[in-house]
Structure formats: C-alpha cells, structure tokens
Amino acid sequence: MSGLANDSRNNVVCETLRETSQEITSDRFGEADRKPHHARGWWHRLTAKRPSILPSTRKVSRHISAIRRAVTATVAVVASVGMLAACSTSNPFSGNASSDKTQAFTPAKGKAEATLNIASGSENKEVADAIQQAVDDSGVAVTMHYMGSLDIMSALQNGGDTYDAVWPASSMWISMGDTKHIVKDATSTSTTPIVFGIAKSKAEQLGWADANGTTKPVKTADIIKAVSSGDLKFSMTSATQSNSGASAYLAFMTALTGRDEPLNTSDLTNTQLTDQVATLLKGVDRSSGSSDWLKDMVVANPDRFDSMVNYESLVIQADKQLTQNGHDPLVAVYPADGIAVSDSPLGYVDRGQNLNDAFSKFQKALSSKDSKLLFERAGRRTGLGGTLAFADDSEVKQSFRSEWGITTSAEALKTIALPSADVINQALTVYQTKLRKPSYTIWVVDYSGSMSGDGKEGVVNGLTAALDPTQAKQSHIEPSDSDVNILIPFSSAAEDATRVEGTSTSQLLARARSTDASGGTNIYDGLTAALGLLPNDLSNYTTAIVLMTDGQSETRDKNYFTGEYQSRGQDVPIFSIMFGDADPDQLNELAKLSNAKVFDGRSGDLAAVFRQVKGFN
Numbered sequence: 001m002s003g004l005a006n007d008s009r010n011n012v013v014c015e016t017l018r019e020t021s022q023e024i025t026s027d028r029f030g031e032a033d034r035k036p037h038h039a040r041g042w043w044h045r046l047t048a049k050r051p052s053i054l055p056s057t058r059k060v061s062r063h064i065s066a067i068r069r070a071v072t073a074t075v076a077v078v079a080s081v082g083m084l085a086a087c088s089t090s091n092p093f094s095g096n097a098s099s100d101k102t103q104a105f106t107p108a109k110g111k112a113e114a115t116l117n118i119a120s121g122s123e124n125k126e127v128a129d130a131i132q133q134a135v136d137d138s139g140v141a142v143t144m145h146y147m148g149s150l151d152i153m154s155a156l157q158n159g160g161d162t163y164d165a166v167w168p169a170s171s172m173w174i175s176m177g178d179t180k181h182i183v184k185d186a187t188s189t190s191t192t193p194i195v196f197g198i199a200k201s202k203a204e205q206l207g208w209a210d211a212n213g214t215t216k217p218v219k220t221a222d223i224i225k226a227v228s229s230g231d232l233k234f235s236m237t238s239a240t241q242s243n244s245g246a247s248a249y250l251a252f253m254t255a256l257t258g259r260d261e262p263l264n265t266s267d268l269t270n271t272q273l274t275d276q277v278a279t280l281l282k283g284v285d286r287s288s289g290s291s292d293w294l295k296d297m298v299v300a301n302p303d304r305f306d307s308m309v310n311y312e313s314l315v316i317q318a319d320k321q322l323t324q325n326g327h328d329p330l331v332a333v334y335p336a337d338g339i340a341v342s343d344s345p346l347g348y349v350d351r352g353q354n355l356n357d358a359f360s361k362f363q364k365a366l367s368s369k370d371s372k373l374l375f376e377r378a379g380r381r382t383g384l385g386g387t388l389a390f391a392d393d394s395e396v397k398q399s400f401r402s403e404w405g406i407t408t409s410a411e412a413l414k415t416i417a418l419p420s421a422d423v424i425n426q427a428l429t430v431y432q433t434k435l436r437k438p439s440y441t442i443w444v445v446d447y448s449g450s451m452s453g454d455g456k457e458g459v460v461n462g463l464t465a466a467l468d469p470t471q472a473k474q475s476h477i478e479p480s481d482s483d484v485n486i487l488i489p490f491s492s493a494a495e496d497a498t499r500v501e502g503t504s505t506s507q508l509l510a511r512a513r514s515t516d517a518s519g520g521t522n523i524y525d526g527l528t529a530a531l532g533l534l535p536n537d538l539s540n541y542t543t544a545i546v547l548m549t550d551g552q553s554e555t556r557d558k559n560y561f562t563g564e565y566q567s568r569g570q571d572v573p574i575f576s577i578m579f580g581d582a583d584p585d586q587l588n589e590l591a592k593l594s595n596a597k598v599f600d601g602r603s604g605d606l607a608a609v610f611r612q613v614k615g616f617n
Contacts, residue, residue, distance in 0.1 A: 103128065103144045105135040112141035114358035119155050120167040121243060122146045122292040126317050130374035134365035140358045148289055148615060149243040150476060153177030160349040165359055169243035169342040176421040186347030189366055190380035193413050194247045194340045196234065197315035197330035199306035206231060209331045213403035217336040220255040224276060227283035234307035235286040237294055239431045240476035241615035244291040247340035248309045249431055250424070253277050254416040255338030262419040268430050278435045287542045289615030293597060301595050302327045304571060311342060312406070316379035319404050331405035338416045341386065385410040428476050438482035439617045440541035442533060444526040445512065446549040448491045452517040455550050455580060460512050462610030467505040477614040479503050484541070486533055487511055490526030491519030497533055523549055523586070524557035527574065531564055534572060544573050544617040547590065550580025565593065575613050577601045
C-alpha cells in the first residue's frame, strides 16, 4: 500500500482506539473511576435531596449497565494502552494554547537584533507576507498578538501592558486608548474601506449589481429598505469589540444625519436617527468579535451566509477562496453616502524599554516598496487617497477585480469624518444598550465534581465579568433592557434553568455561585436542554449557546442531541470555552456542527475569555 493509504489506515486504527478508550473510561456513573476528586460520584447525585435534578429510572438503569460494561472492559484497557500511546495525539488545540492568537516572525537570515511584541488587529493575519518581508529587511523579529480593537485600546489605557507597539485597524482606537500619551510615531501602513460583501447572485436580486459584477450606487436608506422587507440579512462584527463593526456603525449613523460633518452628542439622542440605525441593525443575523473569523465563517458556509460587513481587503481574501472552491463570489458594495476607511496605523509604545531603534527599522522596512507591493497583493491600498500604488502588477490586478465589484477609484470612497473620542465612546454605549439587536444567550455550565474549587470560582468570575452590568460596562458588553440570559448547570444531567431578562442578572449570578459541583460530565444533556429553551422567533435576537466545560464528556446522549439540533434547522451557534481536561475534539465537533468557535480558557484569565465570547453575541 502507498504511504498515504498506510497513514489513513493508521489514523482509523488510532481513532478507533481512542473511541474505545473513551467508551471504557468515560464517566458513565459520575467519573469517580476517572477523577479521584469526583469521589461523591453518581450515587451522591442520585441520593442528594434535590428532586428537581433526580435522575430518571431510564438514566439510573443506564448507569448500572455502564458499571457492568466497565468491569468487563478493564482487560481491554490494559491491552490498548500501549497501542494508543503510539498514536499521534496532535489536534488543533495542542501545543501553544494561543496559536491562533500569536504569530512569530523571525529574519530568514542571521540573528534578530531585537524582538518587538505588537498588539495587533486580527485582520493583519492577511498581510503576513508583508510583515515577513519587513522582518527580513530590518533584521528585527516581531511577535504579533492578535486581539480585538477594544483590547488594544484597553492595553494602552493600562500603560501598554507588555507590548512594544500597537497596530490596530484604525487610529481612533489609539486616540481613545492613549490617555497616557505613550504612543509615538504612529503612521498608517495601508488603507481599506469597510464595505458590504454580498454574494453576486444576491446583489443581482437586490438590483445592486449587474451580471458583470458592476455595482450601482447604494445608499444607507436602500440598505434599511432591504432589511425591513426581509430581503437582506448580513453578518457583522460587534461595534464594541471590533473596528470593522464600530466603523460601519459610525458610518451608518453619520450618513443618515445627511450632514458632511462628524457625529455629535445631540445625534445620539435623536430618536428618529437612532430608530433608523436600530432598524438597519435588525438585519444582523450573526455577530462576531473578530473580522478575520467572520470572513472565515462566510467562506466555510457560503450557502448559509451570503452577506457580511467587513474590510474590502477581507472581502477580496474571501473571494479568492470562494472562487477557488467553486462558489459564488461576494460583490463589494460601497455605501454611496458615507463609508469608513481603516488606516491601519503602527505606533511605538514607549514604556522605557529602549526599543525605539528596532521599531524605527521595522516601521521603515514596512513602508518600503517591496512590503507595500505585498500589502496590495493582499488587498490593501497603499497609494495616496486610497488609490493603488502598484495597479499594473498582475497579482494586484487579481486582487482588485472589477467583477467582484471592486473599484480602485478614490472617488468611490466618500469617507466619513470620525467624531471625537468622547462621542465615539458615547456612541458605543448607545449601540450596546439600545440599538443593537438584543442577545439571547444560553449559558450551559459544567458543575461536575472536577469543577469544585478553582474551576467553579473561575466560571462564576467569568459570568460576573460578562453579565454584571457594572463590570461588563468596562468592556462595553453590558446587557440591554431586551437581552435574555439563561443558565443551565449540568453534571451527569442537566438541572433546571434560571432565566433573567434585561439588566437584572443578579438572580442568575446568585444561582451560579450557589450551585454545588459534583457528579459526572454530560455536555450533550445540557445542550439538549438548551435547545428546548430557544426563542420561538430567532430573528428577534442574536442567539447563541455558550458551553463551558473542564472535562471529557460521556457520549450516551450525543446522537440524540445531534439529531435534535439538525432536525430544528435553526443554525444556532454553540460557542465553547474549554479549560481543565476538556476534550478539544468534542468541542471542535460542536463548533463545526453549528458554525461556531472554540475558545481556549486553559491558560490566562478566564474572565477575559468570557468577555471575548460575549463579544460574539
């Protein structure tokens, strides 16, 4: 057999061994056999004086059968351990827990004279070639730390934390965050407008593009009309967590004023204006905390997601992948009455670390012709006024394609004037508390025995950071009057839910604190319970299920849950937070099933992870 066939056969054997081992060692009766600190086990759960969570006769019988199977299977465990150890244990979450959040660049030749730690927007993942070119030319290594715009702003407010430079999508995050005046020499590296990327066939149906991809002038009022008629739904990042969402929101509102001047505080209390913006935002059918992840979601599921608000450069990247996969490309629609442009500034964070020279060398190399050419090949603009500096380059032409609705004319970019930092902050608060579509979040929380102590404390702190109005306000994720939050604790089985509406979340948080941690881990029973509590009309909310677990789940209810989820056809995202000994394969499977994402809470501040998850809802 060929090497590929052998690899495939070995993978099947290894996967079978893992599944067999999981069946044998999974906690079918409280995980007392697998985790010593689960000593109270299923019998404690059965005899505890809490009738609302008393297991059914069917489940008790299943536990007893599992005990018999476990005894018979012990010999099989011994026989398979050696074989299983020989199998690869790699998975997307192994190794560096932050591999999707950091990216290191080192010079191709010679030793780096210094290393810069850069707090960067996630969209800069797409210009890795330009970054590597600048690293090679300057001899300075860089480590990119990808995060949301609000996190970059917060880092600056905290004195820069441990970062040597910041590279947000827009200079407005530097102006709002640099209260200590520590950012030096901030310079734009490239520009890209925020546009609607709409599947070509959809844009034609709306009358906004012809068969050649040529778009017609579309005003913000036209977008509102399409949303109101039910003809347009789109995905968009959270305005309080990501620059593309914030910039689009500010552009919508500015355009609707009908003035060629920045927003002011009186605009934010203009009911007619805010009602129009709220109507437009009702068209958001998926929210995200990351522009790059939003692009990946659309590319992976083009039949489900046919429209998004995002950077022109990411629409271009999406089209390259969509067409390669044989799918309908997105057409870039530039709002005719006001558009926001990302200026992608790179600035030095002066904390007294004496890396000024290294930063200057890297920044200079990043502005070289070689690097700028790579920026444009990736879909960014580097010419004056948003034009292209290398329009005749064949690869640049392949990025800025007219059949994708891309226009390289600076006249098409009617750029809005950004308001002051104070007005932006107020506008974000108005968005979060009054204008965005209400969120409906079901928190499915692991209270198995292994969660006792630090695990439970971390979860309670995380929920508090995300849901307590005072704490959440610090991250612009505070609940609105129309939000719904539901807590479903689970261990060997799901417990009764606690539901709260609006900003009064204290009852839910009290339940989170008072629930005891004991028993096994059955994420599928908890998720099945969540499906039964979804709203009747999902279009009224940005809906999500958030699962938190620290252990490998038993699988007896897996098939039932999967069948229930698929039969509903509601496509509700299941975002998972894993920590402790959670099984990344199980959680990644849920993410794939529901077009969602797994967040890694195994290292760092769990409260920060909870805040990040809330940014996707």
